[in-house]
Amino acid sequence: MAKPRYRRRKEDRPAEITDAAMAAFAEKGYAATRVEEVAKRAGVSKGLLYLYFKTKEDLFKAVIRNFVSPRLDALIGNIEDSDLTAEQFLRGPFLDFAKTVPKSPARILIRLMVAEGPKHPDLIAWYWENVVSKGLQAIRLVLEKGVQNGEFRRSALDDFPQLLISPILFSTVWTTLFDPHQKLDTDGFMESHIDFVLHSIKVDKT
Amino acid sequence: MAKPRYRRRKEDRPAEITDAAMAAFAEKGYAATRVEEVAKRAGVSKGLLYLYFKTKEDLFKAVIRNFVSPRLDALIGNIEDSDLTAEQFLRGPFLDFAKTVPKSPARILIRLMVAEGPKHPDLIAWYWENVVSKGLQAIRLVLEKGVQNGEFRRSALDDFPQLLISPILFSTVWTTLFDPHQKLDTDGFMESHIDFVLHSIKVDKT
Amino acid sequence: MAKPRYRRRKEDRPAEITDAAMAAFAEKGYAATRVEEVAKRAGVSKGLLYLYFKTKEDLFKAVIRNFVSPRLDALIGNIEDSDLTAEQFLRGPFLDFAKTVPKSPARILIRLMVAEGPKHPDLIAWYWENVVSKGLQAIRLVLEKGVQNGEFRRSALDDFPQLLISPILFSTVWTTLFDPHQKLDTDGFMESHIDFVLHSIKVDKT
Amino acid sequence: MAKPRYRRRKEDRPAEITDAAMAAFAEKGYAATRVEEVAKRAGVSKGLLYLYFKTKEDLFKAVIRNFVSPRLDALIGNIEDSDLTAEQFLRGPFLDFAKTVPKSPARILIRLMVAEGPKHPDLIAWYWENVVSKGLQAIRLVLEKGVQNGEFRRSALDDFPQLLISPILFSTVWTTLFDPHQKLDTDGFMESHIDFVLHSIKVDKT
DNA sequence: TATGAATGAGATTTCATTCAT
DNA sequence: TATGAATGAAATCTCATTCAT
Numbered sequence: 001m002a003k004p005r006y007r008r009r010k011e012d013r014p015a016e017i018t019d020a021a022m023a024a025f026a027e028k029g030y031a032a033t034r035v036e037e038v039a040k041r042a043g044v045s046k047g048l049l050y051l052y053f054k055t056k057e058d059l060f061k062a063v064i065r066n067f068v069s070p071r072l073d074a075l076i077g078n079i080e081d082s083d084l085t086a087e088q089f090l091r092g093p094f095l096d097f098a099k100t101v102p103k104s105p106a107r108i109l110i111r112l113m114v115a116e117g118p119k120h121p122d123l124i125a126w127y128w129e130n131v132v133s134k135g136l137q138a139i140r141l142v143l144e145k146g147v148q149n150g151e152f153r154r155s156a157l158d159d160f161p162q163l164l165i166s167p168i169l170f171s172t173v174w175t176t177l178f179d180p181h182q183k184l185d186t187d188g189f190m191e192s193h194i195d196f197v198l199h200s201i202k203v204d205k206t
Numbered sequence: 207m208a209k210p211r212y213r214r215r216k217e218d219r220p221a222e223i224t225d226a227a228m229a230a231f232a233e234k235g236y237a238a239t240r241v242e243e244v245a246k247r248a249g250v251s252k253g254l255l256y257l258y259f260k261t262k263e264d265l266f267k268a269v270i271r272n273f274v275s276p277r278l279d280a281l282i283g284n285i286e287d288s289d290l291t292a293e294q295f296l297r298g299p300f301l302d303f304a305k306t307v308p309k310s311p312a313r314i315l316i317r318l319m320v321a322e323g324p325k326h327p328d329l330i331a332w333y334w335e336n337v338v339s340k341g342l343q344a345i346r347l348v349l350e351k352g353v354q355n356g357e358f359r360r361s362a363l364d365d366f367p368q369l370l371i372s373p374i375l376f377s378t379v380w381t382t383l384f385d386p387h388q389k390l391d392t393d394g395f396m397e398s399h400i401d402f403v404l405h406s407i408k409v410d411k412t
Numbered sequence: 413m414a415k416p417r418y419r420r421r422k423e424d425r426p427a428e429i430t431d432a433a434m435a436a437f438a439e440k441g442y443a444a445t446r447v448e449e450v451a452k453r454a455g456v457s458k459g460l461l462y463l464y465f466k467t468k469e470d471l472f473k474a475v476i477r478n479f480v481s482p483r484l485d486a487l488i489g490n491i492e493d494s495d496l497t498a499e500q501f502l503r504g505p506f507l508d509f510a511k512t513v514p515k516s517p518a519r520i521l522i523r524l525m526v527a528e529g530p531k532h533p534d535l536i537a538w539y540w541e542n543v544v545s546k547g548l549q550a551i552r553l554v555l556e557k558g559v560q561n562g563e564f565r566r567s568a569l570d571d572f573p574q575l576l577i578s579p580i581l582f583s584t585v586w587t588t589l590f591d592p593h594q595k596l597d598t599d600g601f602m603e604s605h606i607d608f609v610l611h612s613i614k615v616d617k618t
Numbered sequence: 619m620a621k622p623r624y625r626r627r628k629e630d631r632p633a634e635i636t637d638a639a640m641a642a643f644a645e646k647g648y649a650a651t652r653v654e655e656v657a658k659r660a661g662v663s664k665g666l667l668y669l670y671f672k673t674k675e676d677l678f679k680a681v682i683r684n685f686v687s688p689r690l691d692a693l694i695g696n697i698e699d700s701d702l703t704a705e706q707f708l709r710g711p712f713l714d715f716a717k718t719v720p721k722s723p724a725r726i727l728i729r730l731m732v733a734e735g736p737k738h739p740d741l742i743a744w745y746w747e748n749v750v751s752k753g754l755q756a757i758r759l760v761l762e763k764g765v766q767n768g769e770f771r772r773s774a775l776d777d778f779p780q781l782l783i784s785p786i787l788f789s790t791v792w793t794t795l796f797d798p799h800q801k802l803d804t805d806g807f808m809e810s811h812i813d814f815v816l817h818s819i820k821v822d823k824t
Numbered sequence: 825t826a827t828g829a830a831t832g833a834g835a836t837t838t839c840a841t842t843c844a845t
Numbered sequence: 846t847a848t849g850a851a852t853g854a855a856a857t858c859t860c861a862t863t864c865a866t
Binding site: 529531 | 646649736742783785796798817
């Protein structure tokens with residue numbers, strides 16, 4: 001029973017292709033991945049890939065966007081709904097998120113951004129607007145809430161909310177590069193970081 | 207007998223080439239840099255370059271090693287000689303070092319490692335042995351000294367000395383990617399980070 | 413019962429397609445024109461186009477034939493009906509025709525024949541039989557009539573009736589290529605040519 | 619005895635390649651000729667070809683220029699040196715030239731210009747400046763000399779010197795397209811044309 | 825009929841690497 | 846050593862043509 005040469009699935013194709021590309025880029029990096037390899041993984045011909053993505057660069061950008069967008073929306077929604085205290089939020093949902101990233105496919109994306117980003121300024125711009133600045137804004141909101149609550153004192157963290165993100169990047173990169181040489185307990189790492197930060201900014205309840 | 211001033215000395219060639227390569231990789235990344243371009247920058251023919259470096263990958267590895275080694279030795283020496291207290295050391299030489307990296311050519315190197323590292327396990331291995339593990343060891347030494355001194359209490363930092371490095375990576379990456387969108391005061395960022403950490407681990411002297 | 417105005421009639425399809433193709437070929441030449449572009453211009457799907465024309469080459473040939481045939485019939489009819497003297501014919505209908513070509517869409521066709529003809533011998537054969545040899549025959553008829561009338565003497569023109577056509581080709585090509593650099597008054601050009609020829613072959617009536 | 623894989627001949631290469639390209643374009647036209655085919659004919663690798671010509675279009679332009687330039691210089695020199703009467707010149711060197719073209723490789727070039735010219739305006743511009751306008755100027759010079767001599771009367775030919783070139787184009791195209799169907803005696807054709815023209819513009823010596 | 829998603833052969837171009845000189 | 850002309854494998858991209866729907 002011959003399998004059909006054609007499978008008409010217009011709607012699913014782009015996602016199938018970007019998924020395949022994500023996987024391929026993850027293994028070899030952008031430059032070293034051949035378009036044909038992506039097509040093969042997606043079970044599609046080279047030609048069809050080019051029907052959906054005009055260039056390889058185009059495909060790359062779509063990979064980043066497609067991957068980030070849904071996850072981002074989920075996260076932001078999460079923050080807004082919660083009626084946790086600031087500390088509860090940081091130790092709860094935020095910490096969960098931070099622990100997840102270095103183990104999830106997102107870590108690949110981070111490596112891709114670092115590696116290829118500088119060559120794609122418009123992608124960076126998009127990422128900035130849609131991901132980073134939104135994320136920072138969310139963190140600032142939480143901190144402000146903590147201050148209003150009397151949980152937190154004002155601190156340098158208000159000026160550098162990035163301090164909360166920094167270990168996420170670090171453990172992601174560490175995992176990618178040095179895991180074979182020395183494993184990093186990323187969960188413990190994140191927890192300790194949060195501990196340090198909270199210990200410094202929490203108002204004494206004595 | 208003075209050597210003619212503009213006469214290139216054979217012994218300098220490899221270094222001249224790796225310097226040129228570093229500059230080129232910095233601008234365009236590894237894959238997008240053509241060997242010919244490196245040769246031209248070094249004022250050397252392609253053929254000669256291949257006499258010193260058997261492949262482009264070879265050249266890449268040499269770039270990393272040549273760049274790191276001298277700086278590393280200086281840094282390590284610095285630590286051993288000092289008779290500062292642990293806190294003085296962290297707020298002094300260590301902080302200086304941490305502030306310098308994101309502004310120095312070393313930041314390029316970091317990006318290169320993240321981008322290309324996974325494809326060169328032996329390079330990672332070398333980097334691990336000669337750079338990272340040594341650096342971590344040095345930090346551990348400092349912390350231990352602090353504990354012995356009664357300056358610091360034992361803390362999660364003993365298990366995760368990487369927490370002290372993490373913001374270096376972060377501000378380097380941030381600078382590379384997002385500076386056009388939002389500048390980060392990397393000095394302040396590093397200082398705040400150290401403040402938080404020290405605040406948490408310092409023994410109360412009351 | 414009036415047919416709906418905007419309803420395409422099946423019988424017109426091939427003509428609509430060849431017209432669209434003619435326009436496209438005119439702009440970009442045969443090779444650079446994509447079949448999809450032709451289909452789009454004709455308001456038809458690629459698949460349907462292939463229902464009418466088995467290959468792109470097929471389409472090309474149809475373009476030539478469809479374009480030439482109707483015009484040709486008109487012209488030939490014109491000659492046969494006339495009861496003008498030979499000179500009147502050459503200075504009248506023939507000259508009109510010759511003046512028209514370089515300005516009409518037919519000029520595109522000429523360029524296409526020159527450019528692509530050599531690759532399509534059967535098209536050339538068809539063109540020869542249906543266009544060129546008929547045209548030459550018609551000219552020969554006129555000249556013979558002139559001789560019989562005592563208007564013209566026998567001359568080299570009897571052996572080279574092409575001499576009357578040659579400036580048509582020339583002004584067509586010139587217009588296509590060099591108009592931006594130097595306009596050619598094609599009407600004057602044709603008239604002068606006919607003048608020279610007639611001056612040489614006309615019998616002195618003194 | 620193995621033949622050498624390399625033949626270092628920097629100076630000859632470009633000419634070898636354009637010659638090969640000329641031949642290939644002649645047979646198949648520009649679009650249908652693959653760069654690889656040209657390289658093979660030139661006994662050279664594809665890569666080397668791209669070392670000398672950045673794109674296929676570049677190669678095309680070089681073909682035209684390289685071919686025309688030397689011939690052109692020869693022709694112009696020819697005109698200037700001669701101390702023939704105007705009629706002698708037209709019936710002598712000019713007629714010779716006109717007879718030669720349709721049989722020479724130049725005819726290929728003409729077809730290429732007609733076919734591909736419209737897509738390369740800068741090439742047309744070059745051709746206009748370096749070939750066509752110079753050629754016309756030369757013809758005008760001859761005619762003026764004839765008038766000054768009292769050989770020729772002023773005529774429409776002064777306004778349309780192209781009339782002398784037109785049959786060259788015609789017989790070239792005819793030869794290319796219709797030779798298999800009906801041979802044209804291009805020599806006789808050119809001679810007859812000149813006869814007609816001269817008969818009309820020559821001053822009566824009665 | 826009619827569509828346009830899908831194919832795949834093939835075209836142009838690039839570039840790490842080699843090697844005659 | 847030193848050069849850079851030359852190679853050739855491989856990568857990106859195009860487009861005529863097919864065929865499931």
